[in-house]
Amino acid sequence: MWTEVLISIDEAHAEDLSDALMEAGALSVSVEDENADTEAEVPLYGEPGMEPTTHAWQQSRLVVLVEAETDIEHMLDVAFDALDLPVPAFETRTVEAQDWVRLTQSQFEPIGITDNLWIVPTWHDAQDEAGRINLRLDPGLAFGTGSHPTTRVCLQWLASEMPEKLKGSTVLDYGCGSGILAIAAKKLGAGDVIGTDIDPQAVQSAMDNAVANDTEATFVLPDGMIDGATYDVVVANILSNPLKLLASALVSRVGQGGHLVLSGILERQTDELIEAYAPYMKMALWRADDGWIALVGQKA
The missing domain is CATH 3.30.70.260 (ACT domain)
Incomplete structure (x- = not known):
């Protein structure tokens, strides 16, 4: 007591x-x-x-x-x-x-991203339904458990585009946090997947989560990135200010015909982010969720 x-x-x-x-x-x-x-x-x-x-x-x-x-x-x-x-x-x-472990676990239930994509904490029994993908992920030191709207909209975009239109695509998860977006992309049918983050703890967390999900994905600090490498899909779920500062760098990582997905943006920041990327790529609102939005663009 x-x-x-x-x-x-x-x-x-x-x-x-x-x-x-x-x-x-x-x-x-x-x-x-x-x-x-x-x-x-x-x-x-x-x-x-x-x-x-x-x-x-x-x-x-x-x-x-x-x-x-x-x-x-x-x-x-x-x-x-x-x-x-x-x-x-x-x-x-x-x-x-109190039993703090049990109390904490009780606050994190499985999260349905789409009908066929769920985030399931390891202490829950995952329903093994045909065609359903269960991402096993526990709350940890790195951002991204699927509960925040910014993560949800990115996952929803991947779930809507990856299985059919972009199957086999190379994917970069920039600011990967827990690695949830990279792992989901791989589970949804992506080819080579890499995630990067400036936080060593996030990189380690992402690596651990990939192992827990039996997923082949690479996670590195920024200096581990291959110079000049481009990807079919670049996803960056960070925040508006770094997204603006990184506009040129993120677009340079998108291959010809590739897609850029940005989130961590408040609805009121939509126009300023679109304007910040205008010199490099045309971005448009894809979806809003509880005051947050995702922008998506395709490199001509």
């Missing part, structure tokens, strides 16, 4: 106080929006190259996890004194011991 301590704090002190609380004996500290789930809630997120400068809100709430027997008042005295701040009013709540 543990105790959570809830403290309201302003943006300027949230990060420093989190560090001070950890030094004073807290097991963990998370920073939340004090106005979460209200009309005053403020989004806080960034993109590669455009990270937020402060990981806190104007009015933040610290959720401090401690052992049940912790002298909370003493811990707070030590932490706030280190910053020369008075200890404010705070709340506590009990956290019951």
